[in-house]
Amino acid sequence: MAQPVVIGQRWWAHLVLVTSAFVVLGFMISLAVSIGEISIPLETTAKAVSNRLFGTAFELSRIHQGIVWDYRLSRALLAASAGAALALSGAILQALLRNPLAEPYVLGISAGASTGAVAVMILGFGYGVLTLSTGAFVGAVVAFVLVSALAAGAGGGADRIILAGVAGSQLFNALTSYIVTTSANAEQARGIMFWLLGSLSGVRWPDVYLAAPVAVIGFAVSIFYTRALDAFTFGIDAAAALGIAVNRIRIILLGATALMTAAMVSIVGSIGFVGLVIPHAARFLVGPSHGRLLPASAMIGAIFMVAADIVSRIIVPQQILPIGVVTALFGAPAFAFILYKARRPV
Numbered sequence: 001m002a003q004p005v006v007i008g009q010r011w012w013a014h015l016v017l018v019t020s021a022f023v024v025l026g027f028m029i030s031l032a033v034s035i036g037e038i039s040i041p042l043e044t045t046a047k048a049v050s051n052r053l054f055g056t057a058f059e060l061s062r063i064h065q066g067i068v069w070d071y072r073l074s075r076a077l078l079a080a081s082a083g084a085a086l087a088l089s090g091a092i093l094q095a096l097l098r099n100p101l102a103e104p105y106v107l108g109i110s111a112g113a114s115t116g117a118v119a120v121m122i123l124g125f126g127y128g129v130l131t132l133s134t135g136a137f138v139g140a141v142v143a144f145v146l147v148s149a150l151a152a153g154a155g156g157g158a159d160r161i162i163l164a165g166v167a168g169s170q171l172f173n174a175l176t177s178y179i180v181t182t183s184a185n186a187e188q189a190r191g192i193m194f195w196l197l198g199s200l201s202g203v204r205w206p207d208v209y210l211a212a213p214v215a216v217i218g219f220a221v222s223i224f225y226t227r228a229l230d231a232f233t234f235g236i237d238a239a240a241a242l243g244i245a246v247n248r249i250r251i252i253l254l255g256a257t258a259l260m261t262a263a264m265v266s267i268v269g270s271i272g273f274v275g276l277v278i279p280h281a282a283r284f285l286v287g288p289s290h291g292r293l294l295p296a297s298a299m300i301g302a303i304f305m306v307a308a309d310i311v312s313r314i315i316v317p318q319q320i321l322p323i324g325v326v327t328a329l330f331g332a333p334a335f336a337f338i339l340y341k342a343r344r345p346v
Helices: 002-034 042-054 062-096 109-121 132-153 158-183 186-196 205-224 226-232 236-241 246-268 274-286 290-314 323-341
Strands: none
Touching: 002 042, 002 062, 002 290, 042 062, 062 205, 062 226, 062 246, 062 274, 062 290, 109 132, 109 158, 109 186, 109 246, 132 158, 132 246, 158 186, 205 226, 205 246, 205 290, 226 236, 226 246, 226 290, 236 246, 274 290, 274 323, 290 323
16 A cells, blocks of 8 residues: 555655746746846736737837847747757767767767858858858758768767767868858958857747757657667667667667757857756756656756856846856856766775
8 A cells, every 4th residue: 555655755746846847947937038138027028928929918118028029038938948959969868878978069060060150151152042040050960961971880889979979070170160260251250159159149939939849859759768768878788688679769869869959059059068967967866767867957958048048148247148158157167066976985
């Protein structure tokens, strides 16, 4: 008779934890919409959202309505989507590659996106048809295909994937540097540098309509393969012994990771430390089981990115920092703390 009680207690504990996480995320998004050069009360924010979603007729100034709906809310939702997707990607790769330092950019996707972006911005590839985000996405896909082919040709093991990613990243980083130093003027170089550090400036609803579904699809795919990810943490041979279709599942999960990373990088640029630090933080809080780790990583990543966006807009008066700078400033000390707390006893 004791077992049902324990199961019931666990169910309630999980429900409380999930509800609390969504409440915190909702609160952070509300803060992100309210805080800025023009402070907007939470009540006004709620009225502006209600007017657009439910057709209510609260009296608000057009300026407040536009700031809330057209600028800050879309920016906050995109930050949450990007944070969740990058954290998920990091958690998946750390299991697949059995490397605690694996992150979304280990596949060369960020470097390829950077090359695609500068090719459109500086060299004019696409003849004005391709946008910066589209060029970055194309570059990310090309880099992933190249790295995948190189890894497969070298034997296809986890270490080969990492080495191929390093080689691909160096190649595309060199191409980006060459284009910037030989073809860009000062204004173009500054713009591409700001993008490379990660930026949510200029984000609008069409970007959210792309990022949010990609994050949801990536989450659904990863949750479907939680058992396989648990098996991968013990090695490929152990996973195969448990009946896991190693090659097929690895291709699917690497593809999902590449899609999430490429989509987010093409919209917001390269944002470091999210995919590296957040999975470790989630693992420290909920343990290594991917049934808990993946949802925790997604939620913590979303909250962290929204918080980083808030900090990027208020830390320097009258100036918006690239969000990648903020994530690095907070992510590096957090990662050092996690490593210290998780150290093995001598």
